[in-house]
Amino acid sequence: MSMNISIIGTGYVGLCTGVGFAKMGNNVICMDVDEKKIKQINKAEPPIYEKQLKKYLENVTAKGVFRATTDLTRAITNSDLTMICVGTPSNQDGSMDLRYIEQVSKDIGTALKNKEGYHVIVVKSTVVPGTTEINVIPHLEEKSGKGVGDDIGVCVNPEFLREGNALEDFLNPDRIVIGQYDKRSGDVLEKIYFNFNAPVLRTNLKTAEMIKYAANAMLATKISLSNEIGNICKRLGIDVYNVMKGVGMDSRISPKFLRAGAGFGGSCFPKDIAAIVAKGKALGYDTQILNTVLNVNKKQRRILVDMLENRTDGLQNKKIAALGLAFKPDSDDVREAPAIDVISMLKERGAKVSAYDPQAMDNMRKMHGDIEYCSNSRECLKDADGCLILTNWKEFKNLSDKDFDVMKNKVIIEGRKVLNPSSVKNFEGICWPGRLAQSKTEYHKDPRRGVD
Numbered sequence: 407m408s409m410n411i412s413i414i415g416t417g418y419v420g421l422c423t424g425v426g427f428a429k430m431g432n433n434v435i436c437m438d439v440d441e442k443k444i445k446q447i448n449k450a451e452p453p454i455y456e457k458q459l460k461k462y463l464e465n466v467t468a469k470g471v472f473r474a475t476t477d478l479t480r481a482i483t484n485s486d487l488t489m490i491c492v493g494t495p496s497n498q499d500g501s502m503d504l505r506y507i508e509q510v511s512k513d514i515g516t517a518l519k520n521k522e523g524y525h526v527i528v529v530k531s532t533v534v535p536g537t538t539e540i541n542v543i544p545h546l547e548e549k550s551g552k553g554v555g556d557d558i559g560v561c562v563n564p565e566f567l568r569e570g571n572a573l574e575d576f577l578n579p580d581r582i583v584i585g586q587y588d589k590r591s592g593d594v595l596e597k598i599y600f601n602f603n604a605p606v607l608r609t610n611l612k613t614a615e616m617i618k619y620a621a622n623a624m625l626a627t628k629i630s631l632s633n634e635i636g637n638i639c640k641r642l643g644i645d646v647y648n649v650m651k652g653v654g655m656d657s658r659i660s661p662k663f664l665r666a667g668a669g670f671g672g673s674c675f676p677k678d679i680a681a682i683v684a685k686g687k688a689l690g691y692d693t694q695i696l697n698t699v700l701n702v703n704k705k706q707r708r709i710l711v712d713m714l715e716n717r718t719d720g721l722q723n724k725k726i727a728a729l730g731l732a733f734k735p736d737s738d739d740v741r742e743a744p745a746i747d748v749i750s751m752l753k754e755r756g757a758k759v760s761a762y763d764p765q766a767m768d769n770m771r772k773m774h775g776d777i778e779y780c781s782n783s784r785e786c787l788k789d790a791d792g793c794l795i796l797t798n799w800k801e802f803k804n805l806s807d808k809d810f811d812v813m814k815n816k817v818i819i820e821g822r823k824v825l826n827p828s829s830v831k832n833f834e835g836i837c838w839p840g841r842l843a844q845s846k847t848e849y850h851k852d853p854r855r856g857v858d
């Protein structure tokens with residue numbers, strides 16, 4: 407049951423969704439305003455790093471079931487269902503910047519004017535509850551001269567994929583949420599998921615929009631709560647990972663998203679939590695829990711730098727190695743990554759920063775062009791007075807004392823739990839004792855108490 411699908415906005419979500427639906431047997435045409443991106447995609451070269459993406463993109467391109475264009479009318483004309491996957495960034499006050507979503511709704515409306523037949527528009531971008539009804543549907547109707555519910559169907563279909571695992575998550579979702587304007591719209595959208603093995607939940611438009619925010623708010627809260635517990639654990643010489651292992655064994659809680667550390671980043675949690683906080687405020691409601699979730703998250707970055715400053719007797723003119731820049735491993739994405747704030751604070755406090763990341767250095771250069779970028783961990787660590795681990799890349803697991811021996815002073819602090827204690831003698835974690843050869847922590851006098 408193959409369908410002709412167009413995807414508008416070919417970023418992380420759009421490209422993975424497009425390639426995923428093509429792999430599941432549909433004809434897909436992706437559209438983006440970014441010409442460079444489209445050229446690359448048409449050469450089967452993904453503009454982003456994502457596991458398996460290159461292989462799948464090559465495969466669906468070779469089969470002729472996937473192509474990309476900058477021509478929106480061509481994309482709309484050659485499809486019966488369109489997914490909006492453009493970015494929904496934050497305004498200064500945290501509220502959602504609706505520029506792209508509104509523009510694309512107008513453009514799609516214009517393109518639908520001369521198209522015959524029923525066409526379903528699906529909002530896959532994350533948008534605050536009410537957006538599809540207030541900021542999408544009126545533009546579609548005005549520009550097309552057609553009625554939603556008659557010639558046009560509308561759905562909200564939030565995406566729950568995780569960057570770094572995007573294709574795998576897209577192809578094996580826990581659930582498919584379909585917010586529908588009416589039954590007919592929902593029926594068409596459900597058809598494209600017929601060969602997915604996941605429960606489908608059908609709701610109205612606003613509820614589907616809210617499900618995405620509530621899910622992200624819940625996950626971000628688990629992380630900030632783990633960090634808060636971790637900060638107390640640190641003072642008590644307890645490894646929060648052992649604590650959360652015991653907590654996560656409770657089936658009501660689950661072991662996921664309990665990893666304490668430098669806090670969450672990425673293009674979703676910080677922006678989405680800020681957007682729902684702003685929405686609450688606009689509705690006259692003070693979101694106390696979510697405000698705290700954001701504050702605790704920001705604070706982790708400062709705690710990490712304070713800890714390092716403490717252990718290095720000041721950061722002025724010290725060389726600090728930042729290992730890991732991406733907000734998570736297996737990704738080149740640095741949007742809202744803890745490394746951005748951490749590097750800013752290190753620079754403010756007079757440190758000279760050298761950095762290494764297997765995938766994200768080009769992206770970080772756009773944020774911090776004035777630090778040293780190295781081609782491997784060793785080069786980054788050479789003559790350093792301190793080291794911060796900011797992403798739990800698998801390759802950092804293999805680092806050993808031999809690698810850290812090139813440092814001037816071996817002050818190593820993990821913002822992400824990744825080092826192997828049997829290979830590295832002397833390090834500590836932001837919320838866990840780590841492995842200390844001798845006591846350096848201000849929290850407990852007996853070094854043995856800090857060793858797990």
Ligand code: NAD
Nearest residue numbers: 415416417418419438439440492493494506531532565569
């Ligand atoms: P992105 O910034 O990587 O990509 C957005 C794309 O939209 C860009 O390529 C941009 O050029 C394009 N675009 C902007 N205006 C356009 C227009 N008028 N016409 C055509 N293309 C246009 O964003 P992303 O990370 O893919 O996120 C997209 C949406 O999905 C956001 O709402 C985000 O919150 C949500 N989301 C993201 C993730 C994630 O892990 N990245 C997961 C779930 C949901």
